[in-house]
Amino acid sequence: MPSQLITAPNMISTPEGGPARVLSPGYVRVEDGVIADAGEGDPPGRPDVELPEGFLAPGLVDIQVNGYFGHDMVDADEAGWHTVVSRLPETGVTAFMPTFITAPIETQAEALRRTRDILPGLPEGARVLGVHIEGPFLSEKRKGAHNPLHLTDPTPEAVEALLETGLVKLLTLAPERNGALEAIRTLTEAGVLVSVGHSDATAAQVRAAADAGARKVTHIFNAQSGVHHRDPGVAAQALIDERLSPGLILDLHHVGPEAAALVFRAAPGRVVLVTDAAAAAGMPPGTYDLGGEPVIMPEDGPPLRADGTIAGSGLRLDEAVGNAVGLGVGVAAAVDAASRVPADLVGRPDLGRIAPGAAADLVWLGPDHRARATWVAGRKVFGGGA
Structure with a gap:
């Protein structure tokens, strides 16, 4: 060249x-x-x-992409992968992590094996940085759009099954589940970034997770315990613990503008902008799929389950950068939150x-x-x- x-x-x-x-x-x-x-x-x-x-x-780095352009990454066929990889650069994204949400462990393991076979044949486009597994080691109290029937504890056998292909580079779990701290240590030793999310943990439990090696919090304020002044939870610890990088879905629907501004002010240099995009992202209003369940993309706002639960987003990562700037965040800091910070977190200082x-x-x-x-x-x- x-x-x-x-x-x-x-x-x-x-x-x-x-x-x-x-x-x-x-x-x-x-x-x-x-x-x-x-x-x-x-x-x-x-x-x-x-x-x-x-x-x-710098090219933007999105470490939470459930799907895009009509395709859910967990069960997308080769053509679907080609579409997402080749079109994500339209949103400024040059590297991403496909995200597989809660399912039975063997279903996730099979999806990882299928992904391993697809990756070598992908076209030019956004780099695939590995897979983000979000669940099933989550709290029933904070399940969000995840299927509660499949939520379970992170046993050594379950963790080993997910590590088999070597594709898992990020895993979200609730640290209050039985065996979670041991799982965090095992995953960290295997080079997997562990994120606290879909969790009803206390601040002390999150601190213990960080002691064990966790370094991120998944979509701060969403599906987690908060910042109550007498009962601080996941969000409070995410803001004050300098070891943790809070992920933020900045579509101004998942988190209000004042709360989003608080995140940037409390955790400068640690915020990670993510889309949490679902298959409905980049598509017209209609019914789409997320983890095998239908979601409805309305005329305005994020995708929703039938019961009204937010199910991912329709956000573009360049739009999230613009929203941050609109909140008064400097453009360099906004771009950094969507590029260098996530790249460094997942061990890619070249990106x-x-x-x-x-x-x-x-x-x-x-x-x-x-x-x-x-x-x-x-x-x-x-x-x-x-």
Whole structure:
């Protein structure tokens, strides 16, 4: 691949050891799919691509994608995987984790084996970073849209079955379940990021989970104990424990704007923007599937179960970035929450940043923070014009 020089009036740079910041103007030189140079001011040569407005940002990283474009990832066929991988860059996403929700352990293990067979044949598009297993080790009291018939304790045998393929890189569980702390230690030793979620745990139980190795909290405030002043729970510990990164579904439906602003102020540099997208995302109103159960996508708002329970979202990750900026979060911090922070959490320091040596996964965000063009390993996989 020939060398390529891209310039932009604004660029989100991630200097080593420091927070992301906006360079105005900025440039990136790409060689063999990797960022060879990045800086501020006049570029070292004539640009091959000159962005006229907006921001050049690191490719976005979404570590909670149940489905998209009509396909539920847990049972998508090869054509469905091709659609999701090739189209997610339309939303600025260059890497993601398909998320499999609660089901019997053997059903999940079979889905992992099927996914393992599909992955080698995927087209150019968003990178697959491994699989996020969300359940079945969850609390019946905080089940959300998960099927309570399949919720169970994380026995060593169940954990071993999920680890068989090596594809699981993130697992959400409730730390108050029997055997959970032992499971967290086992998963952490296996290189799996453990997240606390769908949990009625006390703050002390969440702290114990972090002591055992948990480093994330799944969709803060949703399907978890909260911040009651005399009975603090999962959300309270997520905000004060610097070892934990709270995931945030910033569609302004799952979490109100004031609460979302609180998350960014209480946990600067730790927030992870996620979509929790369901198969209904990117689709017109109608009935879709989530974990084998029907969900209804209304004209406005997130997908819903028949009983009115929120079931994933229809959010775009670039939209979440724009919503954060609309709440007063700086654009560099908003982009960071959707790129570098999740990439670092899942052990991929080569992604989610514009810095020499990083993969040339890039997105051009317009002034409205919507993706206009996207590159993966230096190849444009979405967009035109620039």
